[in-house]
Amino acid sequence: MxxxxxxxxxxxxxSKQYRLGLVGTGTISHDLNRWWSRIRGKEDPYLKVGESNDRSTKGKSEYVWALQxxxxxxxxxxxxxxxxxxxxxxxxxxxxxxxxxxxxxxxxxxxxRIASLLEVGTGFHGEMTGRENIFLNGAILGMTKKEITSKIDEIIDFSGCERYIDTPVKRYSSGMTVRLAFAVAAFLEPxxxxxxxxxxxxxxxxxxxxxxxxxxxxxxxxxxxxxxxxxxxxxxxxxxxxxxxxxxxxxxxxxxxxxxxxxxxxNEKSGLFSRSNSKGDVSNVYISDIVTLNNKEEPIDILLSGEEITFLIKIEKSNFDKTISVGLGFYDVNDIPQIHCSSEVLNKNYLEINNEFYAKLIIKKWPLFKGEYYINAFLRSNNVTLDHIVESKWIVVEKGDFYGTGKLPLTNKGFYVDYEWK
Structure with a gap:
């Protein structure tokens, strides 16, 4: 209890149903059908039709379920x-x-009470000043003028719009509008x-x-x-x-x-593994797949900065008994190299009996910033290139809390490094 x-x-x-292409509920015949069903105590006949809201496919029904x-x-x-x-x-x-x-x-x-911040300017009257809109929004939320007055200084200070608070909101930039709208929604205590x-x-x-x-x-x-x-x-x-x-x-x-x-x-935004751009000096040793995993060893195609990422490289061979080194290089959309990870540099080489095995590259804190990158992959043995794949796989990176502070760095590109201030 x-x-x-x-x-x-x-x-x-x-559930929420919309009719595509028209304003309103539909034609007069549709409205009459709805009315006739309602007075007979029947369900709306158009609730039985409609397709799921998949914007990437062409539908056959003129009704769509935005929510179900x-x-x-x-x-x-x-x-x-x-x-x-x-x-x-x-x-x-x-x-x-x-x-x-x-x-x-x-x-x-x-x-x-519910306070909403749905899109820039929602609930604001363009002809009224910022101050007047604060009182208007407070009244809509059911607050008294005294309650709003007690909070108004905090709202104005938080919004950073003090200089323009007595200017009509229609002259505000979108950034100023959202600042004031957020301050109103947050401080009027819904x-x-x-x-x-x-x-x-x-x-x-x-x-x-x-x-x-x-x-x-x-x-x-x-x-x-x-x-x-x-x-x-x-x-x-x-x-x-x-x-x-x-x-x-x-x-x-x-x-x-x-x-x-x-x-x-x-998320299916990034591409699958591909050997279309592959070359090498031998044909009996090659990379057959690269899978990206999160820290729970679940396959992912979108990486978060600061997360632990594992690249699982599947290697297949026949009649080959020499040591093999593995490497992955990461490049941005302008073909500029970002990171190069080679097992050879770390003196980690693979000498496997089985004709199929996996090499793991583990990066404890993924350092690259938001963007799209492709992976070049290669196998080497005694200075001989066994396999080399250009654009073997594309990955997508989203912003992440690299430093564990809940704050995202301001930089728009590049990569993160661990550092400290003393």
Missing amino acids: KNKSNIILKAENI DINFEVKRGEVLGVIGKNGAGKSTLLKILSKVTGPTTGEIKTRG EILVIDEVLAVGDAEFQKKAIGKMQDISKGDGRTVIFVSHNMAAVKSLCTRGIVLEHGKIVFEGDQNESVNFYISR
């Missing part, structure tokens, strides 16, 4: 991360949670704070402030945050639990690390 009373938000069988049968609970003080590709249904879910739009079927049960990917609009300094404030809200004040982001490091450091959406359905629910790992393992 105690656990039940701790639940602050519950989504029960939430979504069920989850959020406890007080929990930070729930919602992860998924573009078009997975994340923003639709947040709009339903925020009561911006209603579900086609299902019900949202909440306890307390029980549930719903935040979409809008933090990407702000600069790095503001993102750090915002993430720190969200941590204070959840840990210090015991309030609930529902957070959508494509920044996997932010999800890992900020959230306590995660759900992964795919084509409008929840495909995974677990703690934040499990959710991120699941999402990364499902």
Whole structure:
């Protein structure tokens, strides 16, 4: 019973259907069919049609399910991360949670006020000043003028917009608007704070402030945050639990690390292993596969900076009994070499009896920054190149919490190194 009373938000069988290509629910005939079904106490006939929300394929139905049968609970003080590709249904879910739009079927049960930060300028009136918009948003949240007044100095200070606070919001940049909107949502003390990917609009300094404030809200004040982001490091450091959406359905629910790992393992953005650009001086020794693994030895195609990464290289040979050294080189999209890892340099050579074996390259903290890279792979023996594959595999790297501080370095390219200040 105690656990039940701790639940602050519950989504029960939430589905959302849209009709493609038209504004409104459909034609007059569709509306009449719906009305006739309703007065006879029947189900909406168009709930039985429609396809899942896969934007990469051409559908046959004019109806699409943006969300289907979504069920989850959020406890007080929990930070729930919602992860998924573009078009997975994340923003639709947040709009339903925020009561911006209603579900086609299902019900949202909440306890307390919900403040939403869904997109830049949501809830702001362009002709009104920043100060007037603070009072307007506070009133919408059900706060008295006295309550808002007691918080307004903190809001203005946090937003960094003091100089422009009495200027109409329509003259604000997108960065200024999102700063003020976040400050209003965070400081007016809602029980549930719903935040979409809008933090990407702000600069790095503001993102750090915002993430720190969200941590204070959840840990210090015991309030609930529902957070959508494509920044996997932010999800890992900020959230306590995660759900992964795919084509409008929840495909995974677990703690934040499990959710991120699941999402990364499902992503098909990078290419598969290929020997199309291979060459060598012999034909009976070659690399037949390269698999990328996370620290749980699960296959992944997207790497996070700072994570432990293993490259599992499958080597096949016949009638060859000499020592073999293995190497991988990592190159960016401009063909500039980034890292070169050779077993020969570390005096680690393989002398295997079996005709098939695996070599493991383990990098404890992946150092490359966000971007796409390809791998050149080679085998050598006594200064002879046995196998050499150019672009054997492409990998995608996302930002990660390399230093374990919850903060991401400001640099936009390059690689990370361990260092210390004294």
